[in-house]
Amino acid sequence: MKKNRIVIAILLVTAFITGAAFMQQTKITVKGSDTMVILAQRWAEIYMKKNPAVAIQVTGGGSGVGIAALINGTTDIASSSRPIKSTEVEKLKARYNTLGVEISCAKDGITVFLNESNKLKELTLKQLSDIYQARITNWKQLGGDDAPVKLYGRENSSGTYVFFKDEVVKGDYAASCQTLPGTAAVVNAVKKDKYGIGYGGAAYAAGVKHCMIKKDEKTTGFLPTPETIARNQYPITRYLYLYMRNRPSGETKKYIDWILGPEGQKIITEVGYFPVK
Amino acid sequence: MKKTITILLMITGTLVVYSQNASDTLQERMETLIGRINSLDERVALNESDLGKLTKIKVSGYIQAQFETSPYNLAKPTEPENTFYIRRARIKFTYEATDGVKFVLQPDFSTGNLSLKDAYAVASLPKFPSLSLWAGQFNRPNYEVEYSSGQREVLERSRVIRTIYPGEREVGAKLEFNPVKVPVKLQLAVLNGNFTGGQQKDVDTRKDIMSRVVYSLNFSGAGIGIDIGAHGYFGGLMSKIKYVSDLENNMDSTASNYKSYLDKKWGGIEIQAFFDILGGMALKGEYIAGKNAFVGTSKTDPYKTRAFSGYYVYFIKNIGKKNQFVARYDYFDPNTKLSGDAVKKEIYYRTLTLAWQYYLNDNIRFSLNYELPKNETNADNKKDIKDNIFGIRMQARF
Numbered sequence: 001m002k003k004n005r006i007v008i009a010i011l012l013v014t015a016f017i018t019g020a021a022f023m024q025q026t027k028i029t030v031k032g033s034d035t036m037v038i039l040a041q042r043w044a045e046i047y048m049k050k051n052p053a054v055a056i057q058v059t060g061g062g063s064g065v066g067i068a069a070l071i072n073g074t075t076d077i078a079s080s081s082r083p084i085k086s087t088e089v090e091k092l093k094a095r096y097n098t099l100g101v102e103i104s105c106a107k108d109g110i111t112v113f114l115n116e117s118n119k120l121k122e123l124t125l126k127q128l129s130d131i132y133q134a135r136i137t138n139w140k141q142l143g144g145d146d147a148p149v150k151l152y153g154r155e156n157s158s159g160t161y162v163f164f165k166d167e168v169v170k171g172d173y174a175a176s177c178q179t180l181p182g183t184a185a186v187v188n189a190v191k192k193d194k195y196g197i198g199y200g201g202a203a204y205a206a207g208v209k210h211c212m213i214k215k216d217e218k219t220t221g222f223l224p225t226p227e228t229i230a231r232n233q234y235p236i237t238r239y240l241y242l243y244m245r246n247r248p249s250g251e252t253k254k255y256i257d258w259i260l261g262p263e264g265q266k267i268i269t270e271v272g273y274f275p276v277k
Numbered sequence: 278m279k280k281t282i283t284i285l286l287m288i289t290g291t292l293v294v295y296s297q298n299a300s301d302t303l304q305e306r307m308e309t310l311i312g313r314i315n316s317l318d319e320r321v322a323l324n325e326s327d328l329g330k331l332t333k334i335k336v337s338g339y340i341q342a343q344f345e346t347s348p349y350n351l352a353k354p355t356e357p358e359n360t361f362y363i364r365r366a367r368i369k370f371t372y373e374a375t376d377g378v379k380f381v382l383q384p385d386f387s388t389g390n391l392s393l394k395d396a397y398a399v400a401s402l403p404k405f406p407s408l409s410l411w412a413g414q415f416n417r418p419n420y421e422v423e424y425s426s427g428q429r430e431v432l433e434r435s436r437v438i439r440t441i442y443p444g445e446r447e448v449g450a451k452l453e454f455n456p457v458k459v460p461v462k463l464q465l466a467v468l469n470g471n472f473t474g475g476q477q478k479d480v481d482t483r484k485d486i487m488s489r490v491v492y493s494l495n496f497s498g499a500g501i502g503i504d505i506g507a508h509g510y511f512g513g514l515m516s517k518i519k520y521v522s523d524l525e526n527n528m529d530s531t532a533s534n535y536k537s538y539l540d541k542k543w544g545g546i547e548i549q550a551f552f553d554i555l556g557g558m559a560l561k562g563e564y565i566a567g568k569n570a571f572v573g574t575s576k577t578d579p580y581k582t583r584a585f586s587g588y589y590v591y592f593i594k595n596i597g598k599k600n601q602f603v604a605r606y607d608y609f610d611p612n613t614k615l616s617g618d619a620v621k622k623e624i625y626y627r628t629l630t631l632a633w634q635y636y637l638n639d640n641i642r643f644s645l646n647y648e649l650p651k652n653e654t655n656a657d658n659k660k661d662i663k664d665n666i667f668g669i670r671m672q673a674r675f
Contacts, residue, residue, distance in 0.1 A: 097551050097552070097558055098553045
């Protein structure tokens with residue numbers, strides 16, 4: 001009799017613990033790109049409303065910070081506005097014996113911001129590179145006002161900084177380029193500075209003029225729009241990524257599948273980015 | 278009436294003078310404030326410039342404190358060994374002067390053994406950022422050598438690597454090619470070739486060449502990554518006496534041996550495979566074989582040339598985010614031409630190492646390690662020597 005009571009008690013406790021485990025909220029952490037933080041927060045808010053058993057925590061800090069957090073195990077998902085570097089993959093291999101999982105979740109056109117009173121409307125990629133390497137230092141060299149060019153950019157933990165450097169500047173940024181934390185800060189700075197120029201994700205570009213970009217002098221300039229991005233006409237287009245240590249499973253997989261599905265992709269366009277397909 | 282007008286004029290005049298003074302005072306204050314703001318701007322710009330230089334210096338390092346126990350003591354073979362000790366205590370300073378230019382300095386401060394590990398400069402050509410030139414003291418181009426001791430899953434490198442690459446580092450120059458769009462890595466190094474960790478300059482005039490190539494295959498859909506590669510060592514050791522023991526341990530005392538070069542030539546193939554299975558798993562292996570040469574001092578201790586071979590295989594399994602199980606099997610035969618009876622001290626070893634790692638966080642790791650070497654038996658060692666080593670290590674890394 002006493003033995004039966006003990007067995008029943010053990011079964012009840014086991015059932016309780018198992019039930020509690022199922023009732024416990026699953027937590028998913030997303031950390032990284034400041035470019036993607038608004039998008040990631042929107043995704044999280046809408047998904048959590050539909051799935052109250054899942055708690056998703058989103059923080060920024062920059063693509064580099066997110067990937068470092070993925071490597072040291074303090075985040076489940078790293079959002080990044082640049083591809084993972086080979087040195088970062090080596091660290092993942094050494095620590096977790098995997099190559100990591102890369103998911104392209106959206107497209108972005110890096111917008112070049114000019115103050116609304118700036119006469120210039122378009123620049124070539126070469127001119128942009130020269131501006132950011134301080135080979136062009138006065139707007140009059142480009143047909144604008146006789147005024148020094150004021151450069152605004154991002155800090156080096158930013159994926160946007162790395163992407164713009166690798167694809168456009170193709171060299172060192174000028175020492176005079178003022179680094180700012182986040183695209184919103186860059187937009188704000190250019191908005192207040194008649195002779196400022198900055199760059200950042202398309203979703204933040206309100207209150208400043210968007211500069212048309214052309215591949216070279218002979219081609220047409222384009223603004224980043226859904227059509228020019230989809231047709232690969234806009235020259236500074238990039239993918240936005242989500243990285244994980246391992247192939248996702250359970251609630252994380254459901255969340256990723258939702259992001260890549262019609263609902264998640266619709267939110268991308270609402271925020272100002274472009275669907276991955 | 279006149280009085281009233283006069284008083285009004287006086288008051289008005291006073292007011293005008295007062296407001297003029299107030300305006301001048303306000304103007305002066307604004308100019309003073311603008312001046313102060315401008316000077317603050319200059320100071321901030323100077324501080325930013327200094328801070329910018331400081332952020333180019335990165336300091337990292339690790340300390341490995343461990344406890345080891347073994348029934349076999351190298352200094353006194355009949356007595357057991359049981360000790361705490363600092364295996365490594367390293368600080369690495371990296372200064373990235375500009376994109377593609379880097380300086381690295383890494384001393385090791387383990388007890389009674391202050392030594393220089395790394396001291397090199399790296400420069401990439403601006404038009405060829407994938408190509409970099411290294412000069413100074415750096416790791417020899419080999420997988421297990423370049424795999425940091427701070428990351429390695431077992432306490433020590435395999436026996437073959439420890440023997441043919443003593444001290445891991447060499448002094449020389451190296452070209453590395455790491456293209457961004459092609460998953461290949463090429464290394465070509467020209468080295469002194471006789472470095473064992475202590476000497477400042479080479480002992481002969483011939484330089485040794487090392488080359489290595491690795492190609493990475495990525496099957497991301499299946500969660501598999503494979504790196505395959507090969508390396509070669511082409512060098513020689515100048516004999517400073519005429520006594521040389523050849524590959525079959527025959528003494529050659531021909532006069533022409535003096536200042537002749539003994540071959541140090543070997544090749545290796547390597548593979549590392551990573552599998553995204555239940556949290557991560559890796560299989561790594563390398564096989565190396567060739568001829569090595571060793572320094573001698575006299576007729577009774579001649580220079581030696583030996584044919585050798587060795588290999589290792591790692592199995593590493595991640596268990597959750599914080600634990601790892603590791604098993605390594607390594608084999609090393611220092612003399613493939615002769616048995617252990619022919620040359621009593623040149624016996625082969627088969628070693629099984631089992632380890633468990635626990636990552637407390639990104640900075641602290643605990644390791645349990647059990648190494649079970651099994652030696653070739655001969656007339657001197659009729660049984661396996663009882664030299665298993667059990668070690669516990671705490672590593673703090675920053």
